[in-house]
Amino acid sequence: MARTLVEAVGIEVRRGMGVVLSNHHLELNQGDIMVLEGANGSGKSTLIEAVARLLPLEKGHISHGEHLVVDHEGRRKPSPLNVSLVLQKNGLLGCERVQEHLDIAMRMTGSTIDSTHFLEAFSLTHRASDNISNLSQGQARKVAVLSALLPAFASSEPCIVLMDEPDAGLDDRSMDALCGWITELNHLGHGLIISTHDERIKSLATVRHHLPDGTTTAVQNENHETKLSPQRPNSQQTQITPGQFGWNMQWRTLAWLNQNAMAALLTLGILLSLGELSDNLTEMQQLGFILAPALAAGLCGDAMVAMCREERTASWWYCVGTGTPHSGMLPFLLGGGITLLSSIAHTGSIELNTMVIGAILTGCVAHLLRFAQQSTERLARPQAVFIGLLTPVLILPYALLLDLLTR
Amino acid sequence: MKMKVGEALLLFGFIGIATTMLLAFLWAPSVSINAFESPAAQRIFYWHVPSAWAAFIAFGALFVGSVGWMFKRSELMWRIHIAGSEAGLATGLMTVWSGCVWGAAEWGTPWDWSDVRLNTFGLLTLLAIYLVLGRNSQPDGVETRDTFAAFGLYGFILVPFTYVATRIWSIRHPGPVIGTDDGGSLNADMGLILLFGTLSFTLLIFGHMLTSMRITSFEQRIEALQIQLDGGK
Amino acid sequence: MEGMTYLAVAYFGMIIAVGLWTYTVVQRSRHLSERMDALEAAVKATSSEVVEE
Structure with a gap:
């Protein structure tokens, strides 16, 4: 039978x-x-x-x-x-x-x-x-x-x-x-x-x-x-994971550069333009300046979410694969890189601990935002929803993190 | 025109709020210069605390409505969700705004990013803005309702957290003055005005929610009638 | 006195904002009620035309 x-x-x-x-x-x-x-x-x-x-x-x-x-x-x-x-x-x-x-x-x-x-x-x-x-x-x-x-x-x-x-x-x-x-x-x-x-x-x-x-x-x-x-x-043959696919597509299109890296670089540029002001900061404020570009990069979310709305790619992946495509480790790498740049620009030195924190910060924030964006995918017009309004919630944990790190 | 219950509550609530304002200016006792940096600004307390109370009622309704929709698929509960989100938006903004005015005078800064209670309340208000604006950008349907009800559920977890925050953390925002074990530190006249303001805001917020539910019910009925006139099912 | 003036401006601003908000909500409710009555009348008229035919 x-x-x-x-x-x-x-x-x-x-x-x-x-x-x-x-x-x-x-x-x-x-x-x-x-x-x-x-x-x-x-x-x-x-x-x-x-x-x-x-x-x-x-x-x-x-x-x-x-x-x-x-x-x-x-x-x-x-x-x-x-x-x-x-x-x-x-x-x-x-x-x-x-x-x-x-x-x-x-x-x-x-x-x-x-x-x-x-x-x-x-x-x-x-x-x-x-x-x-x-x-x-x-x-x-x-x-x-x-x-x-x-x-x-x-x-x-x-x-x-x-x-x-x-x-x-x-x-x-x-x-x-x-x-x-x-x-x-x-x-x-x-x-x-x-x-x-x-x-x-x-x-x-x-x-x-x-x-x-x-x-x-x-x-x-x-x-x-x-x-x-x-x-x-x-x-x-082994399966391609959603993270691997997202990584490949991100590098092929450089969408991360347009969406995340530019925001981080702009933030870094603006902070650097304050010049003398940044020399008179407390330790916590200095750390905040160094990590701010990494936070900005994370707050832009995951470019794969918008890409996968094209032709219902996310739905196809969800059905046949093990989940919807995402950028995987890329936000972590980007965070580490941008923090390295920021650290050199502000202090002239490379601090490995700070780089790791920046990497984790960007990665966690970007993936958190990805979850929030993906939760609106059932809507008729998901692109019209103001997910960005919820991002200020991350400012408090950022401030608490800085406080914790500089105690 | 015959006045509905919701409209009547709105009217009485508004009159009560205006009266509270007058009492705050003309009758409320002044506070000691030793206790407050800006004794005059302290009078905004009679607006700020009742509006925060009203906001908690609204967010509570938002939670109940969200739960009711998610688990029971109740149309009434969806209307309560909408009413709660709109009322929460208005009262949240009132609380945040009055708090910023007071904070600027008292602390020298309108906001403190390291204060847990302020930030969680601000987040609730942002959540309400998100729900109202987001819902207005989408057609009504089970997808829209499920998505925003889920956000309403998760956001509400912040409400008890915000209340408890001042008991756990030693932060800039003043601690509770009522509802404490030692009976609180409030002067009797101040307590009376505060009570009057709280009752007024309660009337206002219930009036608003009832009217909002009525509006949603009308909108749904209008949609159904238009479909009927279009010749659809 | 400057503090009281500052406070008075803030309070009046909020009262006006609440008043405007309350007014728009009530007006919207009444407007929708009128629209609904008109639509119900139209539906009733359409149904009686069908019955007559």
């Missing part, structure tokens, strides 16, 4: 002021190609995002395998199964490279395969080393679709493949390739949930799930004869 990959029991999901899914049930087994059917606004995307653990539940729970992953009491746990995803937004950063993104997606399963054939079928071979931002909308969409398919091909374990309108923007040749791959994944024993209006993909369904009522119809189809496709040869 086929193993159950996804079970949603009595789920209720709200969006905005309305209830989109109410007392909804869903069961996805190994080897199922479940096509979601329903009019616009019936909840197809909402259901996919709920299964992907991206939405909180008002009622009910969702399990992947035998493990509860989301429930209505706010519990959200990582999936024990490999999950791959393509939403209506592509989940790609413009500064990523095509092959790089596909490798990251595959490495989430712990293994990779040769993607040459897939790139050829989608006419992307010549773009493999290009930045996503250099691609057309249709090409970027193809990359996003491949990032949902390739992990399943690479995985030795049954995978949950979630696809929201994968056919959008694809030409006929690409559609033929996509349909072939969907069938192959079915024969490999993976489970797919696909929201689509395309008749070709609908014809591949083994199960049709109707929205909003949630009824399910099994479909008899000659393609569904039990066939096992051979597993493509794969090689073991």
Whole structure:
């Protein structure tokens, strides 16, 4: 008997002021190609995002395998199964490279395969080393679709493949390739949930799930004869962590320079311009002057948060990876560096202790702000929220820290 | 026009506050020059303390409303959250502003970044500003409500912390003058004016919260009627 | 006396601010009430038109 990959029991999901899914049930087994059917606004995307653990539940729970992953009491746990995803937004950063993104997606399963054939079928071979931002909308969409398919091909374990309108923007040749791959994944024993209006993909369904009522119809189809496709040869690879990814992107784009380093340098410059005043300070005040640029750098937050709002990259990472991308150790390094500069500029000497404190200060403040920024990601317009208003709370701990250090 | 309960409370509260001001100027006894650097500025005490009390009521309502929304999904509780955040903003600003005026006269500085009570109260006020401005920038919905209710919950942890701060830390801000074991150090006439001011601010803040809840209820009803007229569900 | 003048200015400023705030809240409440009454009348009128048809 086929193993159950996804079970949603009595789920209720709200969006905005309305209830989109109410007392909804869903069961996805190994080897199922479940096509979601329903009019616009019936909840197809909402259901996919709920299964992907991206939405909180008002009622009910969702399990992947035998493990509860989301429930209505706010519990959200990582999936024990490999999950791959393509939403209506592509989940790609413009500064990523095509092959790089596909490798990251595959490495989430712990293994990779040769993607040459897939790139050829989608006419992307010549773009493999290009930045996503250099691609057309249709090409970027193809990359996003491949990032949902390739992990399943690479995985030795049954995978949950979630696809929201994968056919959008694809030409006929690409559609033929996509349909072939969907069938192959079915024969490999993976489970797919696909929201689509395309008749070709609908014809591949083994199960049709109707929205909003949630009824399910099994479909008899000659393609569904039990066939096992051979597993493509794969090689073991470790996952890329959100911190590693953030580090790579920060160095590629130098976003940290624009956002954090400039604020620190400006602060340092302003303090230095006070000239004679800084010579008449108490020990605590002097330390405050030296550490102020590090605090300023931290107060600018993590540039990765804004970057990952692009094309819902943060959501993609949250679903398939181990968390949302962040700058990792970079704020700590920046804090140490800027404190070194500040120390030399103010006192003419290098103080290792002060550098370490500056590094910790910038790192902790930047990551604290990152948490605050990420807590507003569910909002319709997260960029319009005044998170900066809460940053003065850090002035008191800064003052207390200085007091403690100079006792 | 028939006056609602909230409006009546607002009116009486406002009259009470204005009366408190007059009493503070004309009737309140002066304090000793030995005890205060600026005896005249001390009279702002009759505004500052009651507004801080009102702010605690407002932040309490914010907390209750946030909890009620997060755990019960209650529309009434969401309206209390909104009322609490708006009232907290107004009374928090009043407290901070009056405190700065007093501090500038008494301490020579309007603010002390190393004072725990001042800063935690300032943070609560900032939190209220954040909640009010942030909520106005977003469409109403479960995502908006969950996000801001969570902030309201966490911010409230500061309220008991602020109250306790003057008992734990020896800091610039004066310690409590009422509610202490030794019966406090307040003159009877001063206590009377302070009580009158506190009652007035209490009326004002409850009046404001009731009116604010009414406003939110109207806005929700208007939205529902507009959707109905648009032909939606 | 300078201290008292300073205090009086601060107090009056705050009273005026509280007064303005109270006034705007009450006015908004009344304005919304009127808007709601108008909308309810419009909805009622639309419903009775549908019934007649």
